[in-house]
Amino acid sequence: MPISNAELHLMLYPWLAVGHINPFVQLARKLAALPGIRITFLSTSGNVPHITELLSDFPTVSILSLQLPHVPGLPPGIENTADATPSMTELLKLAVDLTKPDVATLLTRHRPHAIVYEFAHPWMPSIARPIGVKALFFSLFSSVSTAYLTVPSRRSCSGEMSKPPPGFPAASSISSVPNYQANDFAYMFKSFNGMPCVYDRVVSCMEASDAIIMKSCMEMEAPYINYVESEFKKPVLLAGPVVPDPAIGKLEKHWDEWLQRFEAGSVVYCALGSEAILSDDSIKELLLGLEMVGSPFIAVINLQKCDTTGLSPEQVLKKKMPERLEERVRGRGIVHTGLVQQQDILQHKSVGCFVCHCGRNSLMEGMVTECGLVMLPQFGDQFLNAALLAGDLGVGVEVERDGEVGSFTREGVRDAVKKVMGDEKVKEKQRKWREFLVDEELQGMFMVKFVEKLKDMVNSNNNN
Incomplete structure (x- = not known):
């Protein structure tokens, strides 16, 4: 019996990391905003309050x-990579593997039409498929990253990460990557304590799935989407770019008052994510480069999680800032550590560049x-995201780097910012893609088509 509009039930289970939970939450919000879709969201008890807060306004979720099972060596209460050391993160993967029986019980009890999972759950298809539940792998990364790093063809050339895998789209602007990026990508094939490497986990999950969900669209990544589909020989369902919801609330008064002092589009905002820890030399070069631009700026610097001093x-x-920098930029430059309202700052009329x-x-x-976007990627898929935008799409500018070690100079930072803020061709590309992404009707259609394909898959399952 084909499902009706009122009966599509999806279960979602992300990996235990903020950077993975949040995209699942975004997907849940987009789906729950459509009629006739019910979502069940799984996570461990320590992450539930965060998820509940983000989804509290959706009654259909x-x-x-x-309960996260105990694993020797993993301290109690560690349920998110944000609280874990690298070695603890590997143990967290083992603990997640041990949730398999509980997840199997929940699948049997709730009988969703499909469960959406990711790399941490290679066992998911084995417990979903026998009871008629579709197992859908959700790739949180760009299609270009998947195409370059985690397709079956990469197995034959895992020792040559500087080159794309066989069959990689010829239309791509990426014909090779610098050595410092290739060395970083080699992490995909490292095994810790005999556990499967990241590549094996990801590819086995994708190969065993009924379909692969990607946060992308043909307009932005068609060659890579088609390549991934041909490599895995299964449907790729496109959820669209999954544009984040607008920021809720108001920008804190002290930030707003500071930004209001400057002309529209004149402020440079720099933030390099919550995971990357810059070396002391890189912090100095970055800050000196921002100073050299001559524009007002906000620089958010992430520090080590634990300080023993x-x-x-x-x-x-x-202590890490260049000598007397604070004096030289007083009144026009802020160097900050800790959380900020990034979306609100980026949307402020005074901000014109995002590093x-x-x-x-x-x-x-x-x-x-x-x-305008200035790109200074730090590791992993970030390098390929930057190549896609700066190369294929012509959006933004990458900071020039040393090809062997990946270091950058203050002059490189200055030049990239000045180009983004002054080059009309770059600005026009940025405007084009912004119009595409903020078109609510168009973005909504991506999700409608995505749901239609989901229903087709479920109905084909019912008809077999």
């Missing part, structure tokens, strides 16, 4: 709590504003 984060930051690390969420937040 239920949130179920899982007894100093406050602000005191640590002052970013090219994480997917930050890129989307930047592209829907009037800000």
Whole structure:
């Protein structure tokens, strides 16, 4: 019996990291805004309050709590990578594997039409498919990243990460990557304590799935989407770019008052994400480069999670700043550590440039504003996101780097910012893609078509 509009039920289970939970929440919000869709969101008890807060205004979304099983060496209460060291993160993967029996019970009890999962759950299809539940792998990364790093053809050339895998789209602007990026990509094939490497986890999940969901669209990444579909020989369902919802609330008064002092589009905002930790030399080059631009700026610097010196984060930051910088930029430059209202700042009329690390969420937040993009990617898929935007789409400018070690100079930062703020061709490309992304009717159609394909899959399952 084909499902009706009132009966599509999806279960979502993201990996235990803020950068993974939030895109699942975004997807849940987009789906729940459509009629006739019910969502059940799974996570461990420590993450449920955060998820509940973000989804509280959607009555068709239920949130179920899982108890994270104990794993020797993983301290109690560690349920998110934000609180974990790299070694703890590997143990967290083991703990998530141990949730398999509880997830199987919930699937049997709730019988959703499909469960949406990711790399941390390679066992999901084995418990979903026997009871008629579709297993849909949700790729949180750009299609270009998937195409370059995690397709079956990459197995044959895992030792040559500087080159694309066989069959990679010839139309791509990426014919090779610098050595510092290739060395970073090699992490995909490292095994920790005999556990499967990231590549094996991701590819096995995708190969076992019934379909692959991507946060993309043909307008932006057609060659890479087609390549991924041909590599895995299964449907790729496109959820669209999944543009973030507008910021809720108002920008804090002290930030708003400071920004109001400057002309429209004159302020440079720089933030390189919550995961990347810059070296002391890189912090100095970045800040000196921003100073050299001559424009007002806000620089948000992420510091190590744990400091054993007894100093406050602000005191640590002052020690890392270039000598007398604070005096020289007083009144026109702010160097900050800690959380800020990034979306609100980017949407402020005074801000005209965003120096970013090219994480997917930050890129989307930047592209829907009037800000020009300066790209300073730090690791992993960020390098390929930057190549896609600066190369294929012509949006923004990458900071020039040393090809062997990836270092950059103050002059490189200055030149990239000045080009983005002054080059009319770059600005026109930015305007074009902004108009595309803020077109609510068009973006809504991506989700409508996505749901139609989901229903077709479920109905084909019922008819078999």
